[in-house]
Amino acid sequence: MNTYKITAADNTFTAEVEKRSGQDLNACYQCGNCTAGCPFSFAYDIQVSNIMRLVQIGQRDKVLQCHSIWLCASCQSCTTRCPNNIDVAGVMDHIRHMAREAGLATERKVKVFVDSFLDSVERHGRVYEMGLMVSYMAKTGRVFTDVELAPKVLPKGKLPLKPHSIKGKEQIAAIFKRFREVKSK
Amino acid sequence: MSIRISYYPGCSGKGTSSEYETSTTGVCQALDVDLVEIPDWSCCGSTPAHTVNHVLSSALSARNLTLAEQEGFDTVTTPCPSCLSNLKIAEHKMRKESFREAVNELLDQPYGGGVDTKSVLQVLVENVGLDKVRERVKTPLEGLKVACYYGCIMNRPPEVMDFDDHEHPMAMDNLMEAIGAEVIPFPLKVECCGASFGIPQQNIVTTLSGKLLEVAKGLGVDALVTACPLCQMNLDLRQGQINAAQGTQHSLPIFYFTQLMAKAFDLSDAVQGMKRLIVNPQKALAKIGQADKEIA
Ligand code: SF4
Ligand code: SF4
Numbered sequence: 001m002n003t004y005k006i007t008a009a010d011n012t013f014t015a016e017v018e019k020r021s022g023q024d025l026n027a028c029y030q031c032g033n034c035t036a037g038c039p040f041s042f043a044y045d046i047q048v049s050n051i052m053r054l055v056q057i058g059q060r061d062k063v064l065q066c067h068s069i070w071l072c073a074s075c076q077s078c079t080t081r082c083p084n085n086i087d088v089a090g091v092m093d094h095i096r097h098m099a100r101e102a103g104l105a106t107e108r109k110v111k112v113f114v115d116s117f118l119d120s121v122e123r124h125g126r127v128y129e130m131g132l133m134v135s136y137m138a139k140t141g142r143v144f145t146d147v148e149l150a151p152k153v154l155p156k157g158k159l160p161l162k163p164h165s166i167k168g169k170e171q172i173a174a175i176f177k178r179f180r181e182v183k184s185k
Numbered sequence: 186m187s188i189r190i191s192y193y194p195g196c197s198g199k200g201t202s203s204e205y206e207t208s209t210t211g212v213c214q215a216l217d218v219d220l221v222e223i224p225d226w227s228c229c230g231s232t233p234a235h236t237v238n239h240v241l242s243s244a245l246s247a248r249n250l251t252l253a254e255q256e257g258f259d260t261v262t263t264p265c266p267s268c269l270s271n272l273k274i275a276e277h278k279m280r281k282e283s284f285r286e287a288v289n290e291l292l293d294q295p296y297g298g299g300v301d302t303k304s305v306l307q308v309l310v311e312n313v314g315l316d317k318v319r320e321r322v323k324t325p326l327e328g329l330k331v332a333c334y335y336g337c338i339m340n341r342p343p344e345v346m347d348f349d350d351h352e353h354p355m356a357m358d359n360l361m362e363a364i365g366a367e368v369i370p371f372p373l374k375v376e377c378c379g380a381s382f383g384i385p386q387q388n389i390v391t392t393l394s395g396k397l398l399e400v401a402k403g404l405g406v407d408a409l410v411t412a413c414p415l416c417q418m419n420l421d422l423r424q425g426q427i428n429a430a431q432g433t434q435h436s437l438p439i440f441y442f443t444q445l446m447a448k449a450f451d452l453s454d455a456v457q458g459m460k461r462l463i464v465n466p467q468k469a470l471a472k473i474g475q476a477d478k479e480i481a
Contacts, residue, residue: 039377073380075337109385114233127196
């Protein structure tokens with residue numbers, strides 16, 4: 001079992017997670033159900049039930065800098081199985097938002113993938129899968145780990161080489177623009 | 186009686202899951218379900234949007250719900266569980282007034298609320314019904330042994346998704362039985378396939394999807410049946426990567442449930458889209474005397 005060195009409690013962190021997520025984190029009694037069902041536990045550096053505990057005791061840095069929050073797939077297993085009805089997946093989502101806002105991203109490739117995806121939506125109104133992959137490669141500077149898939153998928157005619165933009169794409173761009181304005185207020 | 190319902194295809198339907206899209210629309214037409222595509226629909230933001238911000242994510246979904254509402258619909262249907270989850274969660278969260286106001290601030294046209302979303306699977310099982318499906322079958326899939334894989338978010342969280350059993354869903358199992366297939370209970374029905382980590386963290390997908398294939402193999406099924414474009418892509422397109430990473434030799438066809446329905450209804454090859462699958466389904470289809478030489 002992992003042990004963690006605890007630093008002085010930052011109660012504002014606990015309060016902020018509770019406020020954003022609307023969840024009562026005191027209700028967590030550390031049964032471990034969420035971790036038991038988490039399909040990503042094998043890849044996590046801190047297990048989800050441990051994250052819940054670390055939030056309770058105000059361990060801001062440890063939580064915002066963990067890798068797990070970037071690897072969580074929002075599969076909702078934890079939320080569904082928590083005996084105290086805590087929306088654990090929602091809490092993970094909110095912690096990830098906070099890490100992002102603090103400029104932290106311990107899993108940079110995951111962040112770049114998310115950003116490339118949303119760029120594509122902002123630009124075309126829909127996801128353009130081919131463009132998404134090219135942009136991801138450009139930003140990570142790594143040759144796409146999936147190049148070997150190209151000969152399998154291209155002949156199936158499933159990846160259009162040109163983006164399909166919608167008529168109302170300005171409306172989508174405006175959603176992103178207003179979002180950034182509200183955030184920077 | 187025909188059903189008329191607003192339709193949200195989702196981005197992957199126009200790309201990597203085009204066989205899901207053609208078979209979905211084909212099967213619905215065959216069952217008198219009139220899918221009215223939302224005019225100029227846009228991306229729901231999928232998982233990436235809600236991992237960045239919930240207001241942004243809900244705004245991307247709400248634009249589509251508003252368009253459906255303007256066409257006079259109170260229900261939208263979509264084949265994709267990820268879109269389903271986003272559209273439903275947006276509607277759910279927007280019942281809270283302060284949240285709805287924050288979302289509407291981002292939109293050209295505000296969303297009034299009250300548009301429900303259902304999966305195509307739910308519409309077929311609940312609105313059309315298994316009896317009607319049974320009646321429409323021309324070639325029962327006798328001899329084909331399948332397991333049904335629902336993925337993680339089709340039924341979760343149950344308060345929001347409000348359909349079927351969240352630990353042991355049966356909708357697809359029942360549908361596959363109705364078209365004559367032999368259905369073997371799949372213990373990993375609602376486990377995760379690794380979702381969209383195929384690109385940034387491939388080992389997650391090869392591990393999780395590898396487990397699904399391994400268990401399916403142990404059950405001796407001819408194929409897995411899915412309802413999710415991302416699950417299907419991880420299991421089908423990435424099956425080679427899984428084999429390489431896990432040292433396995435799986436060659437298990439991964440069908441969309443609508444493809445098998447289209448097969449049982451004798452719909453055209455273009456509707457079934459079998460040729461667009463990566464793992465060759467020839468051997469599985471041979472079990473029902475339907476091996477298609479063209480696929481080889
Ligand atoms: S939602 Fe995230 S933390 Fe919860 S079980 Fe799924 S992957 Fe684990
Ligand atoms: S399942 Fe709920 S109560 Fe149990 S450890 Fe996880 S969050 Fe805490």
